[in-house]
Amino acid sequence: MTIKKTPVTLRPYQRVQHPYQKLKLCRKCRAFTVLGEKQCPSCGKHALVPVEKYAAARVSWSHWRSRLLLLLLTGGGLVLAERLWELILLLAVGIALLYLLLTMQKRSTPALHRAQLEKLFLRHQNGLAAGLHRDHQSAVEVFQQGDKPRTYEMLREIGSLVQNDRLRIEQIMLLQTFRLRKDMDLMLEQLLMESFNAELVAYIGEIAKIRRDLIRENTFRYMLQHESHILKLSDGEAIMALVAGAAVRKRRYMSLYPYLLLRYARLLPKERFLRLYRHVRSHVTSSTPLYNEVMRIHEEKYKWDPDFEVQPG
Ligand SMILES: [Zn+2]
Incomplete structure (x- = not known):
């Protein structure tokens, strides 16, 4: 059986260091998505922000709160000070504390970002799953409208966060209907499964012809x-x-x-x-x-x- 292959154009895949960097959150309805840039697929408002930015904003807000509190305390002290040496001492202590606070905040920021993200994902587990499920539904709808390249692109985005064989097989089936070219932004390792799959093997064969560089340890092992x-x-x-x-x-x-x-x-x-x-x-x-x-x-x-x-x- 030979599948008819059509020439297609695929948009390049934006690679990220951590998969969650693909994830966006709606500031209005708190829906999660990996698709779309600004417009929320759930409520339609232009309120999507990358979760990383969202977490960073929360952390920076709490940092500003501590700094403000310190300034208020120092300011209050200054007002109450009666002698010049008290004033100078308070000012010196205030500046030293502020310096210490800023240094500590700067040093702890990456850890706080991670903690904030963990908290976010833990608190919104169900919302996250629902969001990714909705993304998958949207991909199915696009497929039914006949736009296979776009469907593949959507599944590829979802696949950066969801690792399951069903999603991999869907992507491989679509890829097998495309005429693959050397200059396409293709991937392989992400599509490998545990079990034997004839479509995957056929895809590996094509990749071995046009993009040998994508064949690495995991593929050889498979x-x-x-x-x-x-x-x-x-x-x-x-x-x-x-x-x-x-x-x-x-x-x-x-x-x-x-x-x-x-x-x-x-x-x-x-x-x-x-x-x-x-x-x-x-x-x-x-x-x-x-x-x-x-x-x-x-x-x-x-x-x-x-x-x-x-x-x-
Ligand atoms: Zn929304």
Whole structure:
């Protein structure tokens, strides 16, 4: 079965350090969402703020309250002071305390931001779940209107906070209907699952063709873990070979996955095999299974190929 693939344009994905940085909160109705910039999907008001900003504003408000309190206390003291030395002393103490307070506040701000966010998420657990559920519903509606690229973009945003296989499968199914290109902002690791999934394997095969750099440890592990299932697919062996070809990209992968290379070295295209050959010659102990296999393939297929001649020095 071949799926008809359509050319699409995908907006780039904004990467963040922490997933919650994607989350926005409505200042009016307290709805959470990962979709939309300003307009709240729940009440329609232009009142969305990133939760991080919201938490920071709360912390900064409480900081200002403490500073104000200190100023008031010092000010009160100054009014009551009767002698000049009392005035100077109070002023000095007030300035010293303010300096201390500012330093302490500055130092504790990141921790307070985190605590404030934790409090927010804990207090609004249900609201958060409801918000993400509503986001998913909106994505389904967009899908029903026929806008697949936009649906994918929405699911991708939701996927930055919600990690479940259903959401991953939905994204992979959509991606499989797109004609994927090198210049697209694609992702792979986030879509990996525990269990074997033929669509995911097919997607990995495509990524191995156009974006080898996205194939990293977790993908190699996934492919090796489900190898027996994958080999039952009609193009399973070819996909395994493509992934082995991606492993040749880095010396680190070549030393981590010798078994993968050993099994599929024979199916590698020449330019991939050449990389493997050079690596094995200079970094792999002779008479290990991988070494022997690579030398055997070289002997059979590339013995007279000038590209494989060892360069002096
Ligand atoms: Zn709202």
